[in-house]
Amino acid sequence: MADDDRNPEEEFQELMRRLMSGDMTGIDPEQLSRLSGMQIDPAMLQAVMSQLQGAFAGTQDGVDWSLAERQALHIANQDGLxxxxxxxxxxxxxxxxxxxxxxxxxxxxxLPQPARAVTRGAxxxxxxxxxxxxxxxxxTSIADALTDALGQQAPDDMQEMIAGAGRLMRTVGGSLFATQLGHVVGRLSTEVVGGGDxxxxxxxDGEAAILPQNFADFGRDLEIPDDQLALYLATRELAHARLFRHARWLRLHVISQVRDFAHGIRVDTDALEDLASRFDPSQPEELRSALESGxxxxxxxxxxxxxxxxxxNLLATIEGWVDVVTEDATSRLPAAARIAEAVRRRRAVGGPAEQALGSLVGLExxxxxxxxxxxxxxxxTDAVGVAGRDALxxxxxxxxxxxxxxxxxxxxxRVVAASRGEAAPTDAMDDALAQLLAEENLADRDRDGAPGREESDGDEGTPGDQRPV
Structure with a gap:
């Protein structure tokens, strides 16, 4: 039978046979692309197969994030501009x-360095x-859950083999996730206008940028002069970058909160087991769709x-400050209010890539x-001025x-009182907390000045201070 006459299942079996034997020569990237159903770069698929070969050989472990970069750059650089x-x-x-x-x-x-225009790839x-x-x-969660689900689906006489292939399955799951993340980030690069978008x-840290390719798309239907649009978006981008440069703790605060959310994500094992029970390795499109859809x-x-x-709430606090500062800075622009509303609507709705990221990581x-x-x-700002506001x-x-x-x-x-050097006003919660602390302090003093309960309940003739420590 000629190669062209083989069905996809036979082609995949042949690929896997050659992979496990360590023979990667002569594998056609176009064949990999056709089998994958993932619409990704054939050269990048060749790298995936090399990684899987490493997993079979016991030399590869964990998620290879270079797959995400290759896939993202493949999408970002497609127009070649x-x-x-x-x-x-x-x-x-x-x-x-x-x-x-x-x-x-x-x-x-x-900022310590000039902002710049960058390509999607950059x-x-x-x-x-x-x-x-x-x-x-x-x-990590998806890769581990995929390993467990496939193990539960395997017959008893194959459990030993499945256990031995744990590293491979984690590599497969991690590679698929990394590739899909690259797909989402690559699509994001075709939509975002600036670094803080x-x-x-x-x-x-300290960098600001605008993507000219996407800037043109953003302003196409707004009927606003390009110079006004560029000034507004440049001001907003710089305000965002300045804030994170000034409040060094804020960057870690945001990233930590996102990671705290992500650490709580658990894979739906029922859905994964159902997928694993009918998963055809020669047609990974279903797994790709399941990852992207959430x-x-x-x-x-x-x-x-x-x-x-x-x-x-944290993101709203940041974006609200950026909005106010940008509004004040661009008050000279006739179209500033229209551009601001367009930016707000765009952020509220989110583009397809941002929605895909929400499905992939569960985070909007x-x-x-x-x-x-x-x-x-x-x-x-109206109450204490620019300096008092920014001091927060x-x-x-x-x-x-x-x-x-x-x-x-x-x-x-509170900020007005602080600007005058006065004590901040209290509310009912502050008063209740102060009362609670006062009662605890009183209780501590009573315990320090009288024998403990355990001491008085013991031998009545034995002073508490003579008990062994």
Missing amino acids: GVTSGQSSDLSQAFALANLWLGEATNIAD WVSATLPVWQELAEPVA VGIPVMP ALLPARSEEQTAALTRLE LRPRRMREAAAMWRAV WDYPDLMPSAEDIDDPARLVE
Whole structure:
């Protein structure tokens, strides 16, 4: 039978036979692409097969995140477009003017290096380490669950073989997840306009950037002059980067909250076992679809819902400050209000890639209370000015809370008192806490000044201070 006459199952069996024997010569990447059904780069699939070969040989363990980078770059670089000198010059001028305007709108200092125009591929390379850090807990969970599910589906006489293939199965699951993450990040690179566009600090510390390819797509239907659009987006991008550069603790705070959420993710074992029972290795499209759709992630637990609420409040607090500072800095732009509304709508809805990321990791990176948070920051600015407002980012314990978003008047009262050197006003909760602490202190003093209960309940003639220690 000629090679072209073999069905996909026979082709896959032949590939696996050659892989297990260590023979990778002559394998056609186009054949791999046809068998995969994953619409990914054949050269990258060749790398996947090499990794699997390493797993069979016992030399490969864990998730190979280079697969994510290759897949993301494959998508990001498909149009082959770079940044023209004209685009770079126009955005450099926009960033320069935006910096001057921000100097009037915030006390937070400028970045140590100039912002720049970057390609989609450059954005992928710069941000992928953060995506990897956020996704690693989920990748590990899926890979381990895949191993367990396949083991439960195997007959008793194959359990020893399945146990011995644990490393291979974890590699397969991790590789599929890494490839799918690369697919999502690659698609994100075709949508984001700037480094801070997704709300979390994915760019390296102190860096700001705009993607000219996506900038053009964003402004296409707005009927707003490009120079005004560039100035507004440059101002917003710089405000976001400045904030994270100034509040060094904030970056770790956001990443930690995202990872806390991700660590709580558990795979839906029933769905995974059902998938494993009918999984055809020659047609991995079903597993890819299950990963992207979120079908393997069960409904959020109460703990995860609470963690997501905390994260959304944190992102809203950040985005609200950026909104207010950008609004003040761009007050000279006639179209500023229209652009601001377009940005808010875009962040609230999220693009297809952002939605896919939510399905893949279970996390929707959208600050749902951004308008309320912006109103809070506006009230603080009106009450104590720019310097008093920005001082709230100096230390973590000064940052506004979710309760402050609900009731900005409390926060305003607190910061006004602090600006006058007065004690912060108390509320019913503060009074109750103070009363509780006072009662505990009184109880501690009573215990220190009288024999303990155990001592008085013992031999009545034996003083408590003579008991052995």
